[in-house]
Amino acid sequence: MCFGVRDAIALAIEHADAGPLTILGDLVHNPTVLGALEAKGIAVAEDVAHVKTPTLMVTAHGTSERTLARTRALGLTVVEATCPLVRVAHRAVAALAREGYHVVIVGQRDHVEVRGLTGDLDRDSFNVVLEDDDVLALEEHPRLGVAAQTTQAVERVRHLVDLIRRRFPQSDVRFLDTVCKPTKERQSAAVEMARQADVVIVVGGRSSNNTRELVKTCARYCARVHHVQTDAGVRPEWFEAAKVVGLTAGTSTPDAVIDRVEARIRLCAGASAGQVRQVEAQIEAMPRSVEGVPGVKDGLR
Numbered sequence: 285m286c287f288g289v290r291d292a293i294a295l296a297i298e299h300a301d302a303g304p305l306t307i308l309g310d311l312v313h314n315p316t317v318l319g320a321l322e323a324k325g326i327a328v329a330e331d332v333a334h335v336k337t338p339t340l341m342v343t344a345h346g347t348s349e350r351t352l353a354r355t356r357a358l359g360l361t362v363v364e365a366t367c368p369l370v371r372v373a374h375r376a377v378a379a380l381a382r383e384g385y386h387v388v389i390v391g392q393r394d395h396v397e398v399r400g401l402t403g404d405l406d407r408d409s410f411n412v413v414l415e416d417d418d419v420l421a422l423e424e425h426p427r428l429g430v431a432a433q434t435t436q437a438v439e440r441v442r443h444l445v446d447l448i449r450r451r452f453p454q455s456d457v458r459f460l461d462t463v464c465k466p467t468k469e470r471q472s473a474a475v476e477m478a479r480q481a482d483v484v485i486v487v488g489g490r491s492s493n494n495t496r497e498l499v500k501t502c503a504r505y506c507a508r509v510h511h512v513q514t515d516a517g518v519r520p521e522w523f524e525a526a527k528v529v530g531l532t533a534g535t536s537t538p539d540a541v542i543d544r545v546e547a548r549i550r551l552c553a554g555a556s557a558g559q560v561r562q563v564e565a566q567i568e569a570m571p572r573s574v575e576g577v578p579g580v581k582d583g584l585r
């Protein structure tokens with residue numbers, strides 16, 4: 285689990301112990317964590333208008349200044365768990381808009397983070413793209429400023445930036461790489477692991493963007509990739525004749541869930557799998573703040 289999600293969960297539990305709390309949208313896209321938060325009595329609201337507690341928490345995915353202003357206007361106390369690396373993305377988008385670029389976000393249009401990133405922009409001053417067709421549908425602008433949802437696959441982002449540059453050779457296309465470091469490191473470690481593994485298991489919520497991107501990335505290098513939410517999803521037949529099993533997880537997957545999946549893999553694979561390689565251990569040494577991310581302290585690079 286990345287530091288942004290871990291800190292947000294800790295903050296939610298701390299505030300829930302102090303009084304009634306509502307979270308704006310899902311804190312993480314992981315059913316195990318969401319179940320634990322629900323058990324603590326924490327409510328979830330998709331819009332500030334539906335909040336019935338005096339305190340509202342903004343998740344690690346962040347939100348727009350407009351939403352924060354609406355929340356405060358309703359007299360609610362705001363607890364902010366916005367990840368520092370999502371704040372970097374907000375600053376990058378704001379800087380692009382301020383400098384007169386038409387903003388292009390590489391991400392999922394309906395994802396809470398993308399809604400937050402675009403929430404302070406005028407409707408006709410940005411586009412969200414995820415596929416080649418989205419780029420082909422873009423209109424020409426003299427200045428195009430591209431940033432990304434923090435959990436997008438780096439390969440996809442670079443590909444779409446290249447496509448934008450080729451489609452609009454006359455335009456000034458500026459790219460600010462806002463994919464977060466834990467996502468990048470996890471993806472590159474997963475590629476190395478998938479290259480060497482006979483079977484790869486990816487653990488994470490079905491609605492977790494970075495988990496789904498990990499599945500797609502691993503599938504490019506290994507033919508037998510399976511996505512599970514918990515250990516209950518692991519099937520013994522997956523490990524037939526597998527000598528090396530790779531294990532990785534989305535940034536919002538709790539360590540305890542990963543450990544249970546690993547134990548289940550060892551049980552199911554038995555003697556056939558000589559090794560279970562996990563990339564999670566390499567992820568814990570990531571920088572915890574924007575200071576550790578070269579060149580993005582001012583939101584630009």
Ligand code: SF4
Pocket residue numbers: 286287288289344345367368369370434435464465466467494535
């Ligand atoms: S995935 Fe990246 S941006 Fe999102 S909470 Fe984790 S560290 Fe922060």
